[in-house]
Amino acid sequence: MDRVYIFDTTLRDGDQTPGVSFTLEQKLEIAKLLEEMKVDIIEAGFAAASEGEFNTVKTIAKEIKNSVVATLCRTVPKDIDLGWEAVKYALNPRIHVFISTSDIHLQYMMKKTREEVLEITENMVKYAKKYCSDVEFSAQDATRSDLNFLLKVIKVAVDSGATTVNIPDTVGYITPAEYYDIISKVKEVIQDKAIISVHCHDDLGMAVANSLYALKAGARQVEGTINGIGERAGNTALEEVIMAIKVRKDYYNLYTNIDTTKIYKVSQTVSTYSGIPIPPNKAIVGLNAFRHQSGVHQHGVVSNRLNYEIIDPKDIGLERGGILVLNKNSGRHGLFAKLRELGYEVPYNLMENIFIEFKKLADIKGEIKDPDLIDLMKKFDIKSKS
Ligand code: KIV
Ligand code: ZN
DSSP states (O other), X not given: OEEOEEEEOTTTTGGGSTTOOOOHHHHHHHHHHHXXXXXXXXXXXXXXXXXXXXXXXXXXXXXXXXXXXXXXXXXXXXXXXXXXXXXXXXXXXXXXXEEEOSHHXXXXXXXXXXXXXXXXXXXXXXXXXXHOSOEEEEEETGGGSOHHHHHHHHHHHHHTTOSEEEEEEXXXXXXXXXXXXXXXXXXXXXXXXXXXXXXXXXXXXXXXXXXXXXXXXXXXXXXXXGGGOOSTXXXXXXXXXXXXXXXXXXXXXXXXXXXXXXXXXXXHHHHHHHXXXXXXXXXXXXXXXXXXXXHHHHHHHHHOGGGTOSSOGGGGTOOSOOEEOBXXXXXXXXXXXXXXXXXXXXXXXXXXXXXXXXXXXXXXXXXXXXXXHHHHHHHTTOOOOX
């Protein structure tokens, strides 16, 4: 099985989420949680963005010992100088440089020719390489670039010393099959001379699918953020990619070094500090990810969790097992399993009447919570043993 490197950019691309701006203390706490989770590379920020950001990257670089610490830089000497000044304190520093390769960006944003982009790529990767052996190169808007030109740029970056080449779907435009083809072509050109990285945005809701498909084509680094926060519709949700690789190792034949039991805590922390709530139906970390409501599903889960759960909640750091949500859709198995959890042994001859009362109550109240069940048991004069 091949290893997939996990590159977390919660503190850089995640910090670009509209309305989000982490403080130094918040970033440091998140970085430490990511390190505990054994994330391979932590992108700490964009050192040249401001004095505060520079200090934050520097502080994280000093504190983090077990993950590579990266900083993003435009392909200009001033950014690379500042980036290195901030990140050089890390035990394992990385300089991450980027330039756009799509004609749209070249014409309307950068006002540069393709020849100029090739020249800048060569010069700036070599410039970064003088400081740091670990240099990542990103071709911004790669997926809307002319493929032959993109391949030329990537080859120049690798020949100039880039150890990782990133093929971002900057605007969330690509589809899984198209991304597979692009990554396969990149792999043909650079072979094993550098690690191929993928970085996807979620504008069309395909960031995770695109990232996973790219792994099939030979990418071995995935970039993303916790809870999928980031510019516009966000980035690849790393917890989803990590768990997909783990749960479907039979299909991907890959592994990561991540301690998945740390996922829940880091997800909650990022949600709190970013102020971005986690949707209840969010994969892996949403409130409902391990809750079961319908009678059929509750029956299945009570008999054996595997009937309706492909992930053990403990694998993401949730101590509790699957949760039964009681309402009008619930059946006898769910109701009596929940009552047993609360310490009630319901005599067989009362079960039907209790079930009828429960359904009446559910029609009126919607969700039936523990205090409602306790009241119901009082009505039938049944005491809890716990
Ligand atoms: O989305 C993107 O293209 C980026 C790069 C700068 C890596 O965030
Ligand atoms: Zn991005």
